[in-house]
Amino acid sequence: MKLKDKTAIVTGAASGMGRAMAILFAKEGANVVAADMNEHGLQEVVKEIKDKDGSATAVTVNVTSQEDIDNMVDTAVKQYGTLDILVNNAGIMDGMEPAGEITDEKWDKVFDINTKGVMRATRKALPIFLEKESGVIINTASTGGLNGAHAGAIYTASKHAVVGFTKNTGFMYADKGIRCNAIAPGAVETNIGSTMQGASEAGMKRAGMTHGLSPRTGSPEEIAKVAVFLASDEASFVNGTVVTTDAGWTSSF
Numbered sequence: 001m002k003l004k005d006k007t008a009i010v011t012g013a014a015s016g017m018g019r020a021m022a023i024l025f026a027k028e029g030a031n032v033v034a035a036d037m038n039e040h041g042l043q044e045v046v047k048e049i050k051d052k053d054g055s056a057t058a059v060t061v062n063v064t065s066q067e068d069i070d071n072m073v074d075t076a077v078k079q080y081g082t083l084d085i086l087v088n089n090a091g092i093m094d095g096m097e098p099a100g101e102i103t104d105e106k107w108d109k110v111f112d113i114n115t116k117g118v119m120r121a122t123r124k125a126l127p128i129f130l131e132k133e134s135g136v137i138i139n140t141a142s143t144g145g146l147n148g149a150h151a152g153a154i155y156t157a158s159k160h161a162v163v164g165f166t167k168n169t170g171f172m173y174a175d176k177g178i179r180c181n182a183i184a185p186g187a188v189e190t191n192i193g194s195t196m197q198g199a200s201e202a203g204m205k206r207a208g209m210t211h212g213l214s215p216r217t218g219s220p221e222e223i224a225k226v227a228v229f230l231a232s233d234e235a236s237f238v239n240g241t242v243v244t245t246d247a248g249w250t251s252s253f
Contacts, residue, residue: 002232004029007080009072011063011121012090014041016190017140020220021087021227026054028228031080035061035072036090055080063090063117066124073124082132085231086125088118088162089140094152095198096207107154114158118165122180126173133177138230139166141182141242143250149210163242170240179239181230186246187211188218214249 008025012018014036022034026049034049034056036042042058049056059075061068076083091114094106118139129135144150145159163182170180226245229235244250 001029002228002234003085005031006084006231007031007033007076007082008085008087008231009033009035009076009083009121009125010087010089011035011061011072011117012140013045014038017185017188017220017223018087018089019045020224021089022056023049023054024221024224024228025085025087025231026056027052028232030055030085030231032056033059033072033076033079035059037062061090063121064112066120069117069120069124073121073128077128083125083128084134085136085138086121087138087140087227087231088121089138090117091140094154096152096204097154098202098206099153101202102153110154111158111161114155115161115165118162122165122169126178129173129178130176135178136231137166137169137178137180138227139180139182141166141184143184143186143244143246145182146184146242146244147210147250147253149207151207166242167240174239179230179235181235181238181240182242183223183226183230184242184244184246185223186218186244186249187214187216188220188223190220210253213252215247218245218247 008030010022013022013034022032026032034045039060046056046058059072061072141162142159144156145163166182
C-alpha cells in the first residue's frame, strides 16, 4: 500500500488516465477525491473504488473556475482532514491548428483548462503543503510539451507551459518538503480526442508524420503506475522533472 492513509485529488478523474489514476491510488491505500465535470463518470469511478473497499469522494469541478477548485480542495480537507497529493490531470486537445489558423477563443479555452487550471489548483493546495512541510504535485504534461510535432500550436504551447511551471514549482518549494513533477505521456488510449473540435486538415497531416513513428499506444493504467510512483515515498528524490512515458516514441527525435 504505497499511498496508505494519504489523501489525493485527481482532476479529470471521470475517464482515461485520470480514472485509472483514481482507481490505482485508492488500491494503494489513498483517500481519493475524484474531480471532473462529468458527474455521471465520476459516480461510476467512485462506485468502482468503493465496491473494492476503497475510499473515494466525487466532486464536480470545472478547472476554469477558481470557486470550483477552492471547493475541491476544501472538500478534501473537510472529508479527510488534509491533502497530501494533487494530480492536475484535466485537459483538452486543440484542433491540430498551426499558428496561422489559431483563434483567440480557442487559445484562451485550451490555456484556461490545460495551463491555468494547473496553476489554480497548485496555488490553492500550496498553503496546506507549506503548513505541514510536505506535499506532492503531479502534472499531466505531454510529449507535445517537449516537442513541436505532436499536436496543434495551442496544445503544444499549453503543455510546454505546464512543463515550465512544473520545473519552477519543483525548484521553488524544494526546501519546503514539497515535490512537483510531470508525466509526459505519448499516445495513450483515452477519449481526449473527443475534445478535438474542427480539426485542421493541414495540422493533422503534418502531425501525422510523427504519430506514425510511435511504437505502440499505451494504456491509461500504464500512466497511472507512473503517477503512483511519483506520488509515493519511492520517488522522494525525484523533483522538478518530467517523466516521459511513451514506449520510446520520442527517443529518436
